[in-house]
Amino acid sequence: MDEQIAQDSTPIFQRIKDYLLGEIASGRWKEGDLVPSEQALVRQFGVSRMTVNRAVRELTAEQVLTRRQGSGTYVAPQKYQATLVEIRNIADEVRARGHVHASHPRLLEQSPAGEALARQFELEPGTPLFHSLIVHDENGQPIQVEDRWVNPACAPAYLEQDFARITPNEHLMEAAPLQGATYSIEALPAPREVAEMLGIAPGTSCLVLKRRTTSGGRVASVVTMWHPGHLYKFTGSVG
Amino acid sequence: MDEQIAQDSTPIFQRIKDYLLGEIASGRWKEGDLVPSEQALVRQFGVSRMTVNRAVRELTAEQVLTRRQGSGTYVAPQKYQATLVEIRNIADEVRARGHVHASHPRLLEQSPAGEALARQFELEPGTPLFHSLIVHDENGQPIQVEDRWVNPACAPAYLEQDFARITPNEHLMEAAPLQGATYSIEALPAPREVAEMLGIAPGTSCLVLKRRTTSGGRVASVVTMWHPGHLYKFTGSVG
DNA sequence: TAGTGGTCTAGACCACAGC
DNA sequence: CTGTGGTCTAGACCACTAT
Known part of the structure; x- marks a missing residue:
């Protein structure tokens, strides 16, 4: 039939x-x-x-x-509970809550890779990298310090971007289409410099997301994002 | 052909x-x-x-x-980076690292639901709930305080389990097959009681995972897990 | 109306597992 | 050997979109 x-x-x-x-x-x-x-x-x-x-x-x-x-x-064996943390562009995230997002670039430079960074990027120590340090505000309140290192081979125009207008995330999504990422989430006390930028006391609990992304077979970006623990959480659902 | x-x-x-x-x-x-x-x-x-x-x-x-x-x-539009945090049974996780896991039940009781808990469980305030408080060790070092509330309708034999031998997770997986879960991850200073159980100073940064699971259309379990921020992190990869 | 995706059929050949 | 899953074909009818 x-x-x-x-x-x-x-x-x-x-x-x-x-x-x-x-x-x-x-x-x-x-x-x-x-x-x-x-x-x-x-x-x-x-x-x-x-x-x-x-x-x-x-x-x-x-x-x-x-x-x-x-x-x-x-x-199949009972699945473990897989919690999906969707890492969105922080600007979109803030706007989705109906709030105002602002970026304050504090640093934008080229700098040679130290030992640890070179290992993360799988490059020789001393290789020039781009480095940006940006504070993101929600309604005038700092909610994230984004400390990012970028492989110039993946995003040669990185330093010329106006990071008060677009986020590094947005630029990198265009310049270096994401291939994969590894990440970790941990809770750390805020070091003095971070605490100052977030307007909190040094030592305050921060939710720290570290992420290393690859694009075109190269490590494109290594970023550490600091969030005041009492203002920020990752949420999600499964099933 | x-x-x-x-x-x-x-x-x-x-x-x-x-x-x-x-x-x-x-x-x-x-x-x-x-x-x-x-x-x-x-x-x-x-x-x-x-x-x-x-x-x-x-x-x-x-x-x-x-x-x-x-x-x-x-x-399709460029996917945002979805980081998959797989929440495993902590006992398996520790053993997978080749370390020794031990559970120390500190509390196991039936207790009426307060306002907030009743809302989470979608039950009337005062409904009896099961409550357990367990400290998990890795190589003798406390790494998690598990504060769990369980719906008796989903796991009637919960209080009779020997939680020095099996984890609540293991029991619930059998008793109440998982349907779905919502969760949040945040960084909070350790309250005094938690700090004592973890053997850290009160106020130390903790990585806190809260999870609410459903089974058979009911809220089965609401759990808060405290981890010393410097000893524990969630990790994963995408792509 | 023409082209697209959404679904379904009743066969087929193959690799592999278990007896 | 039989039964399993893994893949593929050459058609088909349908609902929907764009023109």
């Missing part, structure tokens, strides 16, 4: 996904259990194998199921 | 994905650009439409492309 079977508007593959998810959510199928084969589902739903395959394949991509060729399809 | 065309072992749909990704990575196709239609790709690669469709559909699911029925396929 080549007529559409869908009775309501829900696609068949989605209804099969819903069925499988329901069996798992209800507890009838537990972690590690064998799930009916594609052939079995084909018979059960009276649809073509391609349709069943799409349902099962997507659930596999979503890590709900695991498949082993020649063996079968199984309920 | 019904013979397999694959010359090397790479599936055709994957080669089409690689082609499309390459055009974008190289900058030849920019954000918002119209991507060749399925028909055009069918002609270009000499394959069936289903194969092209799979390639494009998967890239759409991966947010590399966006599609509008009747209109066309476009390069």
Whole structure:
């Protein structure tokens, strides 16, 4: 038959996904259990194998199921909770809250890489790097000190940007399309210089995000962002 | 033709994905650009439409492309950098570092929900909740204070667990399969009680993760985890 | 109306696992 | 060997968009 079977508007593959998810959510199928084969589902739903395959394949991509060729399809081990922290451009973030964002560049220079930075950039010590130090305000209140080092090979025009108008993030997104990133989030007491720029007491708890991004196979940027702990949090949701 | 065309072992749909990704990575196709239609790709690669469709559909699911029925396929706006913090069972995490994990339960009680907690659990104030307070050690050094409230409806046997042997996380994963979670990460000074349990000075910067999980349509657990800021960080990578 | 994406079919060949 | 998943084809009907 080549007529559409869908009775309501829900696609068949989605209804099969819903069925499988329901069996798992209800507890009838537990972690590690064998799930009916594609052939079995084909018979059960009276649809073509391609349709069943799409349902099962997507659930596999979503890590709900695991498949082993020649063996079968199984309920995947309980996922750990993956919390997705979306690192947005701070200017957008502030504007999304209906507030006013302002950037205050405090430093914009070229400077040779020291030992540690050179290692991070996978370059020789002494290689010239661009360096910017910018304070971001929300409604006139400092909420982030952005201490950023940039690989000139990735963003040659970095120093000519007007960082009172655009953020380094915005410039780099254009100049060096993001390939990957590693990051860490930690809580550190504010050093004196950072505390001064944030208008807080030295030693105050800060939420510190460090990030190292790559572009075109090179390390493009290494940034440390300091946020007053009582004014800033990362939030998100899963599931 | 019904013979397999694959010359090397790479599936055709994957080669089409690689082609499309390459055009974008190289900058030849920019954000918002119209991507060749399925028909055009069918002609270009000499394959069936289903194969092209799979390639494009998967890239759409991966947010590399966006599609509008009747209109066309476009390069998706540059993704913001999404940092994936995987919240693992702290016991596993410590063991994965080759270190010794120990749990010290400090409190295990039933207690009526106050105003704030009742709101978080979407229950009436005064509803009984389970409450545990556990200190986790790594090699004898305290690295986390876990202050957890649990909905008895989701994990009725919670209070009978031996939390020196299994973590609340482990018990809840079994008792109340995770549906979803919201979380926040912030930096806060350690209050006196927490500081004592962590063996640090009151006011020391702590990395604080708060998480609220749901299971079976109910709020299952609300937890606050305190980590000494200088001993603990969240890390991860994207791309 | 022509072109786009969204879905589905009823076959097919293959690699691999388990008996 | 049989049964599993992995992939692919050459058609099809439909809903939607743009002109």
